[in-house]
Amino acid sequence: MRCALGYTSMLRGRRSGALGRSAWVRSLRGLLVLDTFVTVYLFLGGCAAAVVLVTCAWSLAVRAACGRRRPAPPVFGRLRVRCLLAGFVLLVLAVLCLLFDLGRPQLFWLLFARPTSSLISIGSFLLMATLLVSGFLLGASVPGAPRSSRRVLCSAEVVCCALSAGVMLYTGLYMACLEAVPLWNNPALPVLFALSSLSSGLSVVLIAASFADDRFLLAADCRRLRLAHAVSLAGEMVAVGAYLALAWGDGFARPGLEALLSPNDLGSWFVVGFLGLGVALPLGAEVFAAMARRPMEAIPLDALCIIGGLVLRFCVVIAA
Secondary structure (H helix, E strand, O other): OOOEOOHHHHHHHHHHOOOOOOOOOOOOOOOEOOOHHHHHHHHHHHHHHHHHHHHHHHHHHHHHHHOOOOOOOHHHHHHHHHHHHHHHHHHHHHHHHHHHHHOOHHHHHHHHHOOOOOHHHHHHHHHHHHHHHHHHHHHHHOOOOOOOOHHHHHHHHHHHHHHHHHHHHHHHHHHHOOOOOOOOOOOHHHHHHHHHHHHHHHHHHHHHHHOOOOHHHHHHHHHHHHHHHHHHHHHHHHHHHHHHHHHHOOOOOHHHHHHHHOOOOOHHHHHHHHHHHHHHHHHHHHHHHHHHOOOOOOHHHHHHHHHHHHHHHHHHHHHO
16 A cells, blocks of 8 residues: 655644654554655755765864864865755755645644654654754855854754754654554665765765866865765665665565565556666766776766655655
8 A cells, every 4th residue: 555654644633633642653543645745845954964974073073184283275164064064955955845844834843842762753842953054164264254163163064964964864763653654664665765865965966066266176075975876876786685685575575675676556656667777877987987096076966865865855755
């Protein structure tokens, strides 16, 4: 049965008391088709968090390399602002997708007015905290803004890395904990979504670096990012294999798995769109460039990786 829990029905159920605070997953009553806005939210939230995570981790590494007395190179400072802006905008779009799905914005604020221990409540707090901290870092980086101390900025970047990692894991954990949807109730799904978010986020940062002024000054750092991108794509391939194997071993998930892989259903999107163009092709290009020891600025391949992450989520959602 192709159905999924919608955020709207879940929040309305919580508001009316139909869902308990500690057992909201076990109390599912009536499943609705998952809205497109929620699927896009799951993608944007993970991708945006990865962009912020990569940018902050890169910034911390540059600060450590420069030491206390030397400032970061101006070319990196400009790129850092662009990447933070991209991550911040994607986070805002993710929140807007959630608001559009709810239909009534006041339902969104109930998550903060009446917090619970549920994953959706924890994830909402993580998302908003990441938005606020990344917004602070972006505001502090704008020319003319009040200058913050190095210690404050480093502390904010460390916190932002932790929050972003939490958001990346949450987008998969939320779906994996839905026992009523066997295709999602898979321990490999959070790992797959987290690695997909990481590869997409790295692609966004690498695309931004391709347009940076004097980008040759960042060539060594970009090579390391390319290596990290290749590792994340390879991990994604392994996670896909684990996810499919576990789903095949679950008799309840097998009908959804057949829909996911069938050429007459979602197979062309999942196998060709996600696995082929979104993972295997970029991974092959990264491996070739690393073996040839040549710098690579493959914006189309990075764009395919990002689109592949979105296709993955649509396929997994629809197939369920």
